[in-house]
Amino acid sequence: MQAALEMVASESNFSALSLRRIARHAGVVPTAFYRHFRDMDDLGITLVDETFAELRAVLAGVDLPSLSIDGLIHHCIGLFAFHVCERRLLFQFLVRERYAGSAALRDAIQTNLAALNGQLTHDLSQLEAYSAVDNTDLALVAELVVNTVIATAERILDVARADAPVDTVVNDAERQLRLIFLGLSQWQSRPQTGYSTGDGAA
Secondary structure, three states: OHHHHHHHHHOOOHHHOOHHHHHHHHOOOHHHHOOOOOOHHHHHHHHHHHHHHHHHHHHHOOOHHHOOHHHHHHHHHHHHHHHHHHOHHHHHHHHHHHHHOOHHHHHHHHHHHHHHHHHHHHHHHOOHHHOOOOHHHHHHHHHHHHHHHHHHHHHHHHHHHOOOOOHHHHHHHHHHHHHHHHHHHOOOOOOOOOOOOOOOOO
């Protein structure tokens, strides 16, 4: 897995790699690959799952009710930025493969994103501050938050490659999330209604 990540860092994407090249880079014979993975997609999916396991661990390690929203945002973004910098190759892999990967990898990423959205939606639904917001709207907010976090990872990776401090990226991400949650704190869900088609139907 580490050999694959190191090679992806210097290649255009994961699909450009071959099993034999990865095995050679790892210092093992190609047949050893099959003791751990069925094929290249299986290796890629394992890397995707590991990346999202770390993201979920960041969320799971936070005691939501004990923190103010500002404190929560500051804590989580700082922790996330640290993980991205520490596990740069893993997050770089995720960012590259989200749109450019094989169908199997893209599906794995979307499945994990949906699970992350679901976890965050549930966590938000447990907070009294958002009791007037239904799960449909909370899911929309969760999607905004997750997309902001993924975009932040992309920016952190760009800055890290330039050997520049990530403080500006982290501060911008905090402000974006504060704006999202400021809007959420003022939101009250209403029954869903259809859109007019212009002929009187809704």
